Amino acid sequence: MMLVRVRVNFSALRKVAIHEYVSRFVLGAAITVVAGLIARRFGPVAGGVFLAFPAIFPASATLLEKHQRQKKQRAGIRFTLRGRLAAAIDARGAALGSIALIGFALVCWRALPQHRPVWVMSLALAVWLACAIALWRLRQSHALWCAHRRRTGSP
Amino acid sequence: MELLIRVLIGGAIVSAFALAGDIFKPKSFAGLFAAAPSVALASLGLTILNDGAAYAAVEARSMAIAAVAFFFYARCCAYLMGTRHLTALSATLCSLPVWAAVSWALWALLLA
Numbered sequence: 001m002m003l004v005r006v007r008v009n010f011s012a013l014r015k016v017a018i019h020e021y022v023s024r025f026v027l028g029a030a031i032t033v034v035a036g037l038i039a040r041r042f043g044p045v046a047g048g049v050f051l052a053f054p055a056i057f058p059a060s061a062t063l064l065e066k067h068q069r070q071k072k073q074r075a076g077i078r079f080t081l082r083g084r085l086a087a088a089i090d091a092r093g094a095a096l097g098s099i100a101l102i103g104f105a106l107v108c109w110r111a112l113p114q115h116r117p118v119w120v121m122s123l124a125l126a127v128w129l130a131c132a133i134a135l136w137r138l139r140q141s142h143a144l145w146c147a148h149r150r151r152t153g154s155p
Numbered sequence: 156m157e158l159l160i161r162v163l164i165g166g167a168i169v170s171a172f173a174l175a176g177d178i179f180k181p182k183s184f185a186g187l188f189a190a191a192p193s194v195a196l197a198s199l200g201l202t203i204l205n206d207g208a209a210y211a212a213v214e215a216r217s218m219a220i221a222a223v224a225f226f227f228y229a230r231c232c233a234y235l236m237g238t239r240h241l242t243a244l245s246a247t248l249c250s251l252p253v254w255a256a257v258s259w260a261l262w263a264l265l266l267a
Contacts, residue, residue: 088232
């Protein structure tokens with residue numbers, strides 16, 4: 001069994017158009033402002049809900065689908081589901097990231113009133129990253145293990 | 156002035172995490188960054204400065220509930236795109252009521 005390696009591909013940044021960068025910035029700014037305004041108007045309990053609003057995900061998934069579709073069209077394939085399937089895989093990753101996001105929120109909730117905010121936020125971010133990577137690795141290992149068992153026919 | 160700072164910091168942090176999602180492969184790993192605490196980092200940081208850490212902690216407790224809702228939202232998106240083959244835009248927008256309903260239900264059960 002071979003574990004999937006994570007790779008960094010900086011050339012992918014060149015494929016993103018300027019207006020796509022701008023739309024992400026605007027969406028991010030908008031949801032941060034909205035979360036602040038809701039907290040001001042309705043209190044921190046209601047405002048906090050919008051800290052885990054999937055603001056950027058629709059734009060990211062649409063962008064990913066478009067890039068995958070264009071890649072296939074350049075290869076001469078006009079109709080393909082590849083873009084939607086890639087976006088679905090991206091969404092499965094987001095589901096794992098959201099479990100890690102619960103860890104981030106719990107660390108902030110429990111530790112912010114007692115400890116220095118800078119340390120708490122740093123720890124919470126580290127917890128999010130560690131949980132997200134661990135969950136992803138666990139899922140990959142499970143998928144590989146299942147595939148291996150199917151191939152070898154072992155029970 | 157606070158609004159301008161929110162716009163700049165919120166936009167910058169969300170964009171930074173979105174860039175991280177662009178450069179990593181495979182896509183399932185890059186997807187982790189779609190649920191990064193980008194809005195939370197920007198918003199909680201400013202809330203701590205303006206209203207104090209105890210106020211921000213209350214926001215973080217609500218955020219934990221919304222993160223559970225995000226999980227159901229992302230699974231719903233994955234189903235609609237991967238199995239029902241909806242376009243990414245339709246799937247992600249049609250699934251938003253799932254996020255809202257789960258958030259509201261958990262909020263009503265646990266915090267109201």
